[in-house]
Amino acid sequence: MNNINNNINFYNFKLKNKLLKIINEIGYKKPTPIQLKCIPLLLNGFNILGVAETGSGKTAAYILPILNNISNFFLQCLVLVPTRELALQIKNNFILFSKYMKFNILSLYGGLKYNIQLYELKKNPNIIIATPGRLIDYLKRNNIINFNNIKFVVLDEVDEMFCKGFVNDVKFILSYIKKKYQIILFSATICNKIRKIINKLNLSPKEINLSLNKINNIPKNIKQYYCLFYLYKDKLNFLINFLEIEQFKAVIIFVKTKNYTLKLSNLLEKNGYNCSPLNGDMNQNLREKNINNLRKGIINILIATDIASRGLDINNVDLVINYDLPLDFKYYIHRIGRTGRCNNIGKTILFINKKDIKILYFLQKKLNIKINRIYPPNKKIILEKRKLKLINLIKKYFNKININNIFFKDILNLIFNKYKINNKYLNLILLNYIYNNIFLNNRW
Numbered sequence: 001m002n003n004i005n006n007n008i009n010f011y012n013f014k015l016k017n018k019l020l021k022i023i024n025e026i027g028y029k030k031p032t033p034i035q036l037k038c039i040p041l042l043l044n045g046f047n048i049l050g051v052a053e054t055g056s057g058k059t060a061a062y063i064l065p066i067l068n069n070i071s072n073f074f075l076q077c078l079v080l081v082p083t084r085e086l087a088l089q090i091k092n093n094f095i096l097f098s099k100y101m102k103f104n105i106l107s108l109y110g111g112l113k114y115n116i117q118l119y120e121l122k123k124n125p126n127i128i129i130a131t132p133g134r135l136i137d138y139l140k141r142n143n144i145i146n147f148n149n150i151k152f153v154v155l156d157e158v159d160e161m162f163c164k165g166f167v168n169d170v171k172f173i174l175s176y177i178k179k180k181y182q183i184i185l186f187s188a189t190i191c192n193k194i195r196k197i198i199n200k201l202n203l204s205p206k207e208i209n210l211s212l213n214k215i216n217n218i219p220k221n222i223k224q225y226y227c228l229f230y231l232y233k234d235k236l237n238f239l240i241n242f243l244e245i246e247q248f249k250a251v252i253i254f255v256k257t258k259n260y261t262l263k264l265s266n267l268l269e270k271n272g273y274n275c276s277p278l279n280g281d282m283n284q285n286l287r288e289k290n291i292n293n294l295r296k297g298i299i300n301i302l303i304a305t306d307i308a309s310r311g312l313d314i315n316n317v318d319l320v321i322n323y324d325l326p327l328d329f330k331y332y333i334h335r336i337g338r339t340g341r342c343n344n345i346g347k348t349i350l351f352i353n354k355k356d357i358k359i360l361y362f363l364q365k366k367l368n369i370k371i372n373r374i375y376p377p378n379k380k381i382i383l384e385k386r387k388l389k390l391i392n393l394i395k396k397y398f399n400k401i402n403i404n405n406i407f408f409k410d411i412l413n414l415i416f417n418k419y420k421i422n423n424k425y426l427n428l429i430l431l432n433y434i435y436n437n438i439f440l441n442n443r444w
Helices: 017-026 033-043 058-069 084-097 114-121 132-141 158-163 167-174 192-200 232-245 258-270 284-296 329-336 354-367 379-400 408-419 424-439
Strands: 048-051 077-080 105-108 127-130 152-156 182-187 206-209 222-229 250-254 275-278 301-304 317-322 346-353
Touching (some): 033 048, 058 182, 077 167, 132 167, 222 232, 258 301, 275 284, 317 329, 329 346, 329 354
Parallel strands (some): 048 206, 077 127, 077 152
8 A cells, every 4th residue: 555656647547538527527636546556457458356445436446447448339338236226326426427428327226117127228228237136137038138249347345245145146147248358346345255256256356455454444534432331221312412412414323123214213303303214125216315315415314224334425424323233243344434435534433232242342353443432422511512502503593683673582483493492401591692692781
């Protein structure tokens, strides 16, 4: 990592002008380490296995060379991914980078009507991003997909794909491609088991492993904490207290079950938070809507199962809360990787019961990491935070309102109704501020 040349920019790769134009528009200045290593190799036809931490720019590392080296005739690129969310995200990235290029890009995944996707297939896409199961459905039921001109095959999140049992599916799909193609594998983590599977498939990639830590691959810009609780009722209270004092643009809260994504979302909504659930039982349109709402800031809290632990690239997520313990230590890595993306600072909080403390020790030892303890905010901190928030709100409204033409109760109602404030203590603070700073100072 330390030997990477920081003076190289995207112009050094001799990419097409249409690609350089959109790169400049997006605001990319210099390639990330994984892009710096992989783009030249891919442009020159090498098969590669790229390994780097989440948020390191892996997707652009293969999209740019592919768009540079294909034409808009025939199907020339196939990308296989383990989840629908990742399929959609990669499709959007291809669309973004090909803004000034005429490519037909299609994503295939379960959850959407078969005939709709079949209609899109008949338009002869140049790039297909698919989950293995849905692609196999079309291969078995139709002869509409022609792989004769395929130049690139990408397996993104290859470790997850193989761990989920897609090995035979991938093998089946690759058997349909008779001509020589360039294979591209990317992952945030890698192990010898996955390497053996790759070797059995005779893919023979050149491995580029830029993980900061070969064991856990967690970026240093993610600050990790754990919060200890003893009673189950304390857990929810601690969560609400943390959400009240933490400053965040967007947060993802991970829970174990699909049902609890709904339950916790309802509980937080009752406490005045803009949030939505995300789980595998939701229809695809609703899942996409909730993800986009978080990305746009319409909501700022997403309560999700591990379906969101991989493949979600939302740069404004600056806090991840592991409300429930992950089932596997690898899921911990991928969960917290939803924050701290593109070198932004991220923070994570792991809730853990006293009786599960051994799991915390195992997690730290297994991943060779240090997770520091954080204590739930006490009442004094919370009330001071509320007081400051209310004072700022009052100042904001009194700057906008001509108080000579409005009654005291109308101002209170305006603020209370706008922010749904019903806490007696907060109301007293509000009244006290107005009395001391406005009424006594003859500002009324």
